[in-house]
Amino acid sequence: MRPFRMPPQILRLVLLTIGIVTSYLIARYFLTPPSFGQYGFFRGDALEEIASRQPVFAGRQSCDKNCHAKAVETIANGDHKTVSCESCHGNCREHVEDRQVKVITRVSCTRCHEADPARSTFIKQIESKKHYSGQRCTECHVPHQPSEVP
Amino acid sequence: MNPALTNAIVEALPHVDGYVYPNEQNLLWSTLIVVYPYVTGLVAGAFIMASLVRVFRVQALEPVYRLSLLTSFSFLLAAPLPLLFHLGHPERCLQIMMTPHVSSPMAMFGFVYAWYMMAVLLLELWFDYRHDFVIWAEKERGLKGVIYRLFTLGVHDLSEPALRLDERMGKIISIIGIPSAFLLHGYVGFIFGSIKANPWWGNVLMPIIFIFSAIVSGISLCVVVSLVVNWARRRAQDIRCLDMMGRFLFYALVADASLETLDWVHRLYAADESIYVLKSLASGKLFYTLLIGQACLGTLVPFLVLGFLQLFRRHVAPLMRQHLYALSAVLIMLGVLAMRWNVVIGGQLFSKSLRGFTTYKMELAGHEGWLMSLALLVLPFVILGFLMRFFLPVHRPDSIGQGAAVKVVA
Amino acid sequence: MNKPTSRRHVLTSLGSALAGLLSCSVARTAKAAVQNALASTPAPNRYHATEHRWLMAIDIDRCIGCGLCAEACKTENQVPAGAYFRTWIERYIIKKPEPGSAQTRGETVVDSPNGGMNGFPPSPVPREQILKAFYVPKLCNLCEHSPCSQACPVGATFDSPDGAVLVDPHYCIGCGFCIQACPYGCRFFNPLTKTADKCSLCYHRITRGLRPACVEVCPTEARIFGDLKNPVENDPLQQFVMKNKVQTLKPHLGTEPRVLYAGMDKEVR
Numbered sequence: 123m124r125p126f127r128m129p130p131q132i133l134r135l136v137l138l139t140i141g142i143v144t145s146y147l148i149a150r151y152f153l154t155p156p157s158f159g160q161y162g163f164f165r166g167d168a169l170e171e172i173a174s175r176q177p178v179f180a181g182r183q184s185c186d187k188n189c190h191a192k193a194v195e196t197i198a199n200g201d202h203k204t205v206s207c208e209s210c211h212g213n214c215r216e217h218v219e220d221r222q223v224k225v226i227t228r229v230s231c232t233r234c235h236e237a238d239p240a241r242s243t244f245i246k247q248i249e250s251k252k253h254y255s256g257q258r259c260t261e262c263h264v265p266h267q268p269s270e271v272p
Numbered sequence: 273m274n275p276a277l278t279n280a281i282v283e284a285l286p287h288v289d290g291y292v293y294p295n296e297q298n299l300l301w302s303t304l305i306v307v308y309p310y311v312t313g314l315v316a317g318a319f320i321m322a323s324l325v326r327v328f329r330v331q332a333l334e335p336v337y338r339l340s341l342l343t344s345f346s347f348l349l350a351a352p353l354p355l356l357f358h359l360g361h362p363e364r365c366l367q368i369m370m371t372p373h374v375s376s377p378m379a380m381f382g383f384v385y386a387w388y389m390m391a392v393l394l395l396e397l398w399f400d401y402r403h404d405f406v407i408w409a410e411k412e413r414g415l416k417g418v419i420y421r422l423f424t425l426g427v428h429d430l431s432e433p434a435l436r437l438d439e440r441m442g443k444i445i446s447i448i449g450i451p452s453a454f455l456l457h458g459y460v461g462f463i464f465g466s467i468k469a470n471p472w473w474g475n476v477l478m479p480i481i482f483i484f485s486a487i488v489s490g491i492s493l494c495v496v497v498s499l500v501v502n503w504a505r506r507r508a509q510d511i512r513c514l515d516m517m518g519r520f521l522f523y524a525l526v527a528d529a530s531l532e533t534l535d536w537v538h539r540l541y542a543a544d545e546s547i548y549v550l551k552s553l554a555s556g557k558l559f560y561t562l563l564i565g566q567a568c569l570g571t572l573v574p575f576l577v578l579g580f581l582q583l584f585r586r587h588v589a590p591l592m593r594q595h596l597y598a599l600s601a602v603l604i605m606l607g608v609l610a611m612r613w614n615v616v617i618g619g620q621l622f623s624k625s626l627r628g629f630t631t632y633k634m635e636l637a638g639h640e641g642w643l644m645s646l647a648l649l650v651l652p653f654v655i656l657g658f659l660m661r662f663f664l665p666v667h668r669p670d671s672i673g674q675g676a677a678v679k680v681v682a
Numbered sequence: 683m684n685k686p687t688s689r690r691h692v693l694t695s696l697g698s699a700l701a702g703l704l705s706c707s708v709a710r711t712a713k714a715a716v717q718n719a720l721a722s723t724p725a726p727n728r729y730h731a732t733e734h735r736w737l738m739a740i741d742i743d744r745c746i747g748c749g750l751c752a753e754a755c756k757t758e759n760q761v762p763a764g765a766y767f768r769t770w771i772e773r774y775i776i777k778k779p780e781p782g783s784a785q786t787r788g789e790t791v792v793d794s795p796n797g798g799m800n801g802f803p804p805s806p807v808p809r810e811q812i813l814k815a816f817y818v819p820k821l822c823n824l825c826e827h828s829p830c831s832q833a834c835p836v837g838a839t840f841d842s843p844d845g846a847v848l849v850d851p852h853y854c855i856g857c858g859f860c861i862q863a864c865p866y867g868c869r870f871f872n873p874l875t876k877t878a879d880k881c882s883l884c885y886h887r888i889t890r891g892l893r894p895a896c897v898e899v900c901p902t903e904a905r906i907f908g909d910l911k912n913p914v915e916n917d918p919l920q921q922f923v924m925k926n927k928v929q930t931l932k933p934h935l936g937t938e939p940r941v942l943y944a945g946m947d948k949e950v951r
Binding site for chain 1: 692696700729731743744746747748749750754757758773774775801802804805807809812815816817837838839840841842843848850852853882884885886887889890892893895898899900901902903
């Protein structure tokens with residue numbers, strides 16, 4: 123029986139294939155980010171990177187700390203107890219960091235209280251055109267104590 | 273700013289009909305993603321054409337064997353470009369090979385593509401051309417000579433056993449190549465077919481339909497290319513070869529049309545939740561591209577023409593047959609491009625809430641514009657022209673390599 | 683043509699080249715491992731993801747469509763202006779049936795002008811024709827078997843151990859496959875970062891003990907947020923779960939969305 127001799131074409135191709143596969147594996151070693159696969163099929167560092175972004179809104183608890191305790195208590199006892207300070211006053215972070223920065227109330231009462239067929243009736247609604255004419259809501263209502271109607 | 277005014281302006285801007293999710297107002301996948309399945313389909317289809325010669329020994333198609341392989345190769349080279357241009361971060365494209373997510377069809381496609389390019393197409397080309405490479409390497413000087421010598425991989429054995437081995441390897445690779453070509457384009461179909469979120473895309477028939485429309489477009493491409501090449505080289509058209517290509521084109525078209533019809537019949541019959549929005553889509557936004565373009569001009573007319581030619585071939589003069597094949601091939605190619613448009617763009621025109629439609633605002637210039645798509649459709653032909661200078665020089669016959677002399681005809 | 687090189691010679695030189703390259707990569711991996719071990723984790727307050735399981739639930743009956751949540755989200759997460767929303771509100775208006783049509787309901791009109799972030803304009807349907815109307819806030823559904831992370835080709839979007847589905851903007855290649863795969867339309871392509879983007883459950887807030895911005899500004903407690911692994915006293919999420927019959931969106935797709943909706947109507951998709 124003739125001893126098996128690999129034909130030269132096949133040998134060259136096999137070597138070439140081994141070369142290509144090896145280069146791929148080596149490239150993969152070098153080019154995969156180090157934290158990849160730490161917690162799952164993703165870059166482990168990503169969790170920390172995403173978590174370390176700076177929050178913008180200050181959060182309700184920031185208003186409590188010895189600054190606006192009275193207002194907070196008033197609101198907590200009224201119909202607006204579910205409304206957070208920043209819902210009406212907007213982002214207060216700058217004010218929390220530097221008390222001199224003023225906070226403006228950007229949201230109008232009608233944003234929530236305008237009559238709308240899609241709004242459930244647990245919230246009091248008015249038709250602004252009929253309810254008042256040209257007055258500001260605060261002339262009659264106290265936002266922090268909405269149940270008080272002077 | 274006055275909220276009412278803001279709302280009014282925002283409402284007026286995008287052309288939304290009904291309700292779409294706010295994030296769906298602008299289309300994400302552009303004409304580049306229409307070009308990509310089209311090009312990979314042509315790759316697979318042209319290869320299937322070539323394999324008809326190698327594996328099924330259809331003698332009449334021998335003249336276009338090498339041309340089909342080269343066509344397949346040039347389109348394969350151009351295939352990743354639309355994807356690369358579409359990526360938000362093309363510089364990170366290697367990540368898809370470095371950390372491929374095995375559950376993602378898109379990631380696995382990188383390997384399917386690499387397998388098809390290296391283990392199928394390049395190998396088959398190499399085994400077919402090896403004999404010529406050795407001869408050309410010795411004859412040519414300068415850059416061409418260097419290139420040919422490189423391609424011989426240092427092997428200069430032209431003995432009978434070596435050439436017989438080439439022939440056998442070519443056949444084996446063709447046999448492996450047929451399922452690989454199916455996998456290549458079936459996978460692209462699966463990329464759409466796997467999206468259960470989209471009722472236009474996510475169904476079982478999608479990969480199969482993609483494969484068959486790929487075969488149809490690939491054979492048409494070979495018809496067109498061989499007509500153009502012979503005309504450019506002032507050679508007579510090989511009517512016997514054209515007739516055979518026309519016959520296979522007809523068979524493939526029948527299969528493709530049946531599958532697409534089946535898809536629609538099943539959708540209309542089962543009539544699930546999405547049928548209303550999809551019917552509106554097909555008869556409204558996609559009226560011209562689907563009903564006129566893909567169905568009538570792209571399928572029905574070529575079906576009638578090719579069917580007529582199958583039955584009455586003998587009664588039609590060769591020159592007229594040539595024109596009819598050319599017409600059918602061009603119509604089919606346009607029809608399959610329309611099909612890709614209907615799938616990719618159509619799938620994004622309606623909302624996943626099944627309640628409305630948006631509009632595709634197609635850019636003209638820019639890396640996602642239709643000029644770019646046009647350029648990427650033309651590029652493979654340019655590559656093919658370039659390849660032909662090296663691999664299908666005018667003075668050489670187009671037949672199956674010099675090894676044809678030792679090929680065992682049995 | 684070439685001098686015949688012995689097979690042994692070729693294999694030896696190849697083998698040594700291989701060994702050289704491999705040892706370089708081993709050294710590099712070792713260096714990275716050492717660095718990882720020695721470096722302190724920069725997680726805020728030494729937060730451990732496996733100790734938490736966050737969830738948001740929606741009480742549709744309490745949503746008044748003020749849009750403060752959508753507006754706050756855009757501010758908090760620097761979402762670009764335009765048709766890009768991490769969260770939005772939809773308004774459903776179900777008309778009364780045509781008289782004599784023997785139907786229970788008429789047509790449903792859905793809208794979400796600018797995601798609802800400036801509030802909603804007056805109803806397009808006159809009040810007399812309305813059978814039912816309500817608002818539905820939408821966000822990432824925090825799927826158990828998220829189709830988006832399944833589809834991502836490079837592992838740039840993933841399910842974090844603590845229940846959020848996040849996008850790694852430094853790794854995302856911007857292919858958009860995840861955006862197509864999400865059945866709920868909650869993902870978008872960020873034109874500034876050129877990556878996929880979506881609700882991150884305000885991950886940077888919840889890991890510091892803050893609430894997501896949308897929950898923070900919601901005036902009616904329509905969005906209920908909590909930690910399933912660490913319920914607090916009178917935990918709103920636990921109360922929600924005990925009190926309400928709930929639905930999820932598109933359950934037939936098998937994505938197992940975890941966000942629960944109380945008071946959801948059949949028209950909501």
